[in-house]
Amino acid sequence: MIGRLNHVAIVVPDIEAAANLYRNTFGATVSAAKDQPAHGVTTVFVRLDNTAIELLHPLGENSPVAKFLERNPTGGVHHVCYEVEDIYAARDKLKADGMRVLGDGEPKIGAHDKPILFLHPKDTNGTLVELEQV
DSSP states (O other): OEEEEEEEEEEOSOHHHHHHIIIIISOOEEOOOEEETTTTEEEEEEEOSSOEEEEEEEOSTTOTTHHHHHHSTTOEEEEEEEEESOHHHHHHHHHHTTOOBSTTSSOEEOTTSSEEEEEOGGGTTTOEEEEEEO
């Protein structure tokens, strides 16, 4: 069902400093910061040959990553994102297998303008998993 690893998301306390680390120290191609108001985050994507790193920073007080940053003030890995061909078929199979889909269970449009959904970390060995339709 899952395809390739699309990205690993890292919550960071300072998105510009994190972007500069990847750009200047690691020599990676780094996107401009983009606010994602519908998701309450600012994102920067670090492009790698085989995947991407998504840097996340809270956007506003109600950001879903704000509490993560409070618990982890230096930041850390937030989630992994896998690609799926059909997000509805993937969701239905996972739910039938007893996995919990976060939110109302309906895919939302993510930072790549593609349908996404998240699986409860208690059902995925403690890791928040995002699925993105390709």
